[in-house]
């Protein structure tokens with residue numbers, strides 16, 4: 001079976017370039033006992049992938065010449081693993097490639113009866129909807145009447161996080177780059193207000209959108225946005241560090257928040273989390289999300305780029321802000 005894979009060509013210096021990745025063709029060897037041959041249907045384009053291009057990465061460092069790490073859904077073409085048969089839909093660590101030969105034990109068989117398989121990368125995705133659900137519910141502990149601000153709000157995690165907070169009874173303000181994203185947040189995602197950080201005067205826009213201050217800041221960006229938000233937190237506010245996409249392409253040290261003294265002054269807390277902390281609650285999270293999706297209370301628009309050759313460009317879009325909702329590649 002022929003496979004086309006995207007491999008790391010060179011370690012990026014600062015901003016990611018498409019030329020940091022390159023396409024390689026190969027022929028996959030025959031299956032061994034316990035293995036499954038897969039045709040990849042959708043790949044999840046996630047911010048964490050960029051972090052694996054650096055030495056000492058939290059999620060593991062990508063080797064030069066190896067397929068780039070990516071979660072995906074696939075169809076079983078051939079199986080030498082009990083429990084998976086030709087035609088089954090599965091989720092797993094596919095890697096950025098058209099086909100994969102993986103141990104069946106690494107794969108999760110998907111139930112496509114309620115939602116399509118690609119939903120397990122988006123609204124039901126571990127690094128997307130499930131992250132937003134767990135972070136907003138159990139880390140931010142959002143409750144009725146809270147004023148919640150979400151950064152990178154028009155992205156995958158952010159779009160879900162805004163809606164989870166709304167469903168928990170909060171007033172929600174999204175921050176994103178550009179007028180089209182502001183429109184998307186208010187008119188599609190249901191935010192009560194949205195801020196265009198690229199238009200400047202974040203401080204003034206925030207004062208206008210949240211005149212009574214902020215109870216929860218769900219941060220995906222870090223840097224200047226986190227610093228500005230800290231100036232607006234209320235007594236007992238929760239600042240939740242979900243990610244820091246502004247820092248993933250840095251050339252020097254990570255920039256920490258200089259306004260962190262607002263935390264003790266406001267008796268506030270700053271908490272980080274990874275979705276893996278909630279492994280025991282995964283079934284509960286998936287069933288909660290499915291109920292909301294089926295009752296129309298949660299949606300995640302998808303932007304699908306077609307062709308494995310589009311994967312390098314798609315990954316750069318995460319940092320240039322060129323997508324809304326969940327970004328997928330259909331190889």
Ligand SMILES: NC(=O)c1ccc[n+]([C@@H]2O[C@H](COP(=O)([O-])OP(=O)(O)OC[C@H]3O[C@@H](n4cnc5c(N)ncnc54)[C@H](OP(=O)(O)O)[C@@H]3O)[C@@H](O)[C@H]2O)c1
Pocket residue numbers: 045046047048126127128131152153154155156157158175176177178181220221241242243244245246247273274275276317318319320321322323325326327
């Ligand atoms: N804690 C966890 O377990 C966990 C799990 C998954 C993901 N995450 C985190 O969740 C965050 C979102 O990830 P995602 O995969 O859903 O990506 P995403 O939000 O779909 O894409 C990233 C977005 O970040 C914004 N952005 C990029 N550079 C920026 C900058 N310098 N300043 C401000 N905004 C910037 C862009 O939108 P604009 O056009 O608005 O700039 C872009 O759309 C990341 O920080 C990721 O690390 C955490």
